[in-house]
Amino acid sequence: MPIKVLVVDDSALIRSLLSEIIQADSQLQLVGVAADAYVARDLVNKHAPDVITLDVEMPRMDGLTFLEKLMRARPTPVVMISSLTEQGSEATLRALELGAIDFVSKPKLGISEGMQAYANEIRAKLKVAAGARLLKRAAVARPAVVEALAPAAPIVGTEKLLAIGASTGGTEAIKEVLLGLPADCPGVVITQHMPAGFTRSFAERLNRLTRLTVSEAKDGDRILPGHALIAPGGRHLLVSRSGANYVARLSDAPPVNGHRPAVDMMFHSAARCAGRNLIAALLTGMGRDxxxxxxxxxxxxxYTLAQDEASCVVYGMPREAAAIGAAEEVLPLAAIAPALLAQARKRGGGNRV
Known part of the structure; x- marks a missing residue:
């Protein structure tokens, strides 16, 4: 049976382009198009689509409000069609928080040519989303609340380094892990598959929500305790050493596993620099990166761990890791931050600031 897709966008051009892209694939079936949320609601009830493409900016009811209502009344996988602007990236991150599976960014110029260039990516994301697990979203914990739950013993040592990789579903998974880390945790490096223009907003959002200082990585940044660096969209994040310090390096090397930034690039470089002092987690995502x-x-x-199937939006990357014996442990998302902290304490060492 083909995957039933509903397109919701106030732009007639985008509706037409997405319809063409969907109808060109025999595994996808276009069941309807809607210019606003009210028409979309009726089509959802009529056709019960397997996946919906949704624009943020729409008349009468914006996409985020519709998404929130949809997830309460009739949870359905959603792929957001987002504008590549600072405001657009903030809205996209909010959509992922509300339960959207993934997003595709609209090109700033040459929309017709740009959308066609993304055709394969759009079709692939629709197929992944249709099979993704819709997770119940917990309310966002505030740092003050998490503080009370954090272990009282201080973490000694930033010879230790935390490394986290993720893809589809990863923005929320990473947020949950970082919310569980105290302000004195070892330095953290993160690669999340995300295009340029979105990673800075993602970092700023995590910086507001967690007790860590979170920023988009710049070449030469020291990886300090209590800080988390996120690979910028379109560039690989590598870890190197400068004397006793860990330092972030950015690379424009070709994509690896189809991605730049690639988790494998970060993990391999960190393994060379940190060895047994490295504590790593591979979270939800499609593929094998x-x-x-x-x-x-x-x-x-x-120390290595992978997120378990039940708590993943897409159990792809962690499944591959478990299959080849890469993961020492496979844990539910809620247990990952405590496991990382337990290993950081277990491995000891002296703090470097």
Whole structure:
């Protein structure tokens, strides 16, 4: 049976382009198009689509309000069609928080040519979303609340390094892990598959919500305790050493596993620098990026874990890691931050500031 797709967008051009892209694939079936949320609601009830493409900016009811109502009344996988602006990226992150599975960014110029260039990506994301697990979203915990739950013993040592990789479903998974980390945790490096223009907003959002100082990585940044660096969209994040310090390096090397930034690039470089002092987690995501890098970390003496199937939006990357023996443990999302902290304490060492 083909995957039933509903297109919701106030732009007639985008509706037409998405319809063409969907109808060109025999595995997808276009069941309707809607110019606003009210028409979309009726089509959802009529056709019960497997996946919906949704624009943020629409008349009568904006996309985020519709998404929130949809997830309460009739949870359905959603792929957001987002404008590549600061405001657009903030709205997209909010949509992912509300339960959207993934997003595709609209090109700023040459929309017709740009959307056609993304045709394969759009079709792939629709297929992944249709099979994704819709998770119940917990209310966002505030740092003050998490503080009370954090272990009282201080973490000694930033010879230790935390590394986290994720893809589809990862923005919320990463947020949950970071909310569980105290302000004195080892430095953190993060690669989330995300295009340029969105990672800075993602970092700023995490910086507001967690007790860590979170920023988009710049070449030469020191990886400090209590800080988290996120790979910028379109560039690989690598870890190197400068004397006793860990330092972030950015690379424009070709995509790896179809991605730039790639989790494998970060994991391999971190394994070389940190060895047994490295503590790494591979979270939800489609494909296999990160699995070989996680194995490299384990073989270098570091601690490795993968997110379990039940708590993943898409159990792809962690499944690959578990299959090749890269993950020392496979844990539910809620147990990952405590496991990372337990390993950081277990491995000891002295704090470097």
């Amino acid at each position: 990160g699995a070989q890098g996680l194995l490299d970390i384990r073989q270098s003496g570091g």
